[in-house]
Amino acid sequence: SHELRTPLTVIKGYTETLLDEQNWQDPKMAERILTIIDKEAERLSRLLKDLLDLSQIESSKGVMKKQKVDLKNVVEEAVSLLRGHSEAKNLEVNLIIHGHELRNIWGDPDWLLQMFIDILENAIKYTPQGGRIEIKLQEKGKELLAAVKDTGIGIPARNIPYIFERFYRVDKGRSRRLGGTGLGLAIVKHILEAHGGHVTVESSVGVGTTFSVYLPLAPVAV
Ligand SMILES: Nc1ncnc2c1ncn2[C@@H]1O[C@H](COP(=O)(O)OP(=O)(O)OP(=O)(O)O)[C@@H](O)[C@H]1O
Ligand SMILES: [Mg+2]
Known part of the structure; x- marks a missing residue:
């Protein structure tokens, strides 16, 4: 291509x-x-x-190396790996956990880390200096919700349906200046599918964006 x-x-x-x-x-x-x-x-x-x-x-959809994963550890690692970028832009990054026990999901920790890095990288890249990023982990029925919320530039509603497509970028000129290829969210979508999860996006231009990632909780017995 x-x-x-x-x-x-x-x-x-x-x-x-x-x-x-x-x-x-x-x-x-x-x-x-x-x-x-x-x-x-x-x-x-x-x-x-x-x-x-x-x-x-x-x-390799079927053969991810799945195990019981504490999602808090994964998210914390993603945050710490990207700390250099968030601090360079003077962004406040907060992790909020609701509840203690049930944040274990069944998945491949390496791919889950990759997924949160892609989502957080976007939050950092598309949020102006001095902004705020909040990651909230919360049990929702049989799923764990990880919501990544930023105070960034936002995504126009008409573009949201396409952002998970390969190479799709909302503003070609601006995105090119910021670097990247437009594959991050395509990778996120595939990782989520391989985990039986799903994602929703809420955004308001000039206010911010929230990516809500839902992953099935690990069975209590394992
Ligand atoms: N948190 C966000 N705030 C505003 N726009 C976003 C956000 N996340 C994604 N986008 C928009 O969705 C597009 C697709 O995101 P994606 O992560 O797939 O590509 P990218 O960040 O441009 O490049 P890459 O991730 O490959 O480096 C981005 O170009 C951007 O326009
Ligand atoms: Mg990206």
């Missing part, structure tokens, strides 16, 4: 510029060109990782 071809074209084009026109003899010019090549190579490698993740989940 063109998402893969674009960074390759850029890399190829600039490499040729550097070789053909002997631009490498001008160190400033060479540095500028190499910086672009480096950035595009980085984007390409991220894109390939995401695509490999997606095809792996799709082909």
Whole structure:
């Protein structure tokens, strides 16, 4: 697809510029060109990782390594892995837990971590400096609800039905500046499906967004 071809074209084009026109003899010019090549190579490698993740989940739906997982630990790990990003933007990140016992779900901890990283990464990326992110864990019937709420730019209602599609991004220009490929939520959707879970999105432009992730609770006996 063109998402893969674009960074390759850029890399190829600039490499040729550097070789053909002997631009490498001008160190400033060479540095500028190499910086672009480096950035595009980085984007390409991220894109390939995401695509490999997606095809792996799709082909192995039944064989996730499922076990009893305390979702609080998973969420805490995601928050701490992304702390550098949230602190760089001066965002307040709070984890709120309702109840103590029943936050165990049946799932693959690695994929669940990946899922919360993707959702939290978005909350951080699409929330302006000084904003707030709140993650609430709460039992809802036979499911555990993990709600990730941000005070970010929001998503227009007409775009919400498409955000879980591969490569879909609400504002192409802005999203490109912020980096990323538009695969994060496609991966989230697949991981959730493999866990028998589901997600709902509520958003208000300029106010914020809440992703509500529902996962089946682990049977009490296990
Ligand atoms: N919390 C959020 N607030 C505002 N917009 C969001 C939020 N989460 C997702 N979006 C919108 O949904 C689109 C799709 O999200 P997705 O995570 O799939 O892609 P991405 O973040 O653009 O790129 P990637 O996750 O691959 O780095 C985003 O481009 C953005 O427009
Ligand atoms: Mg994302």
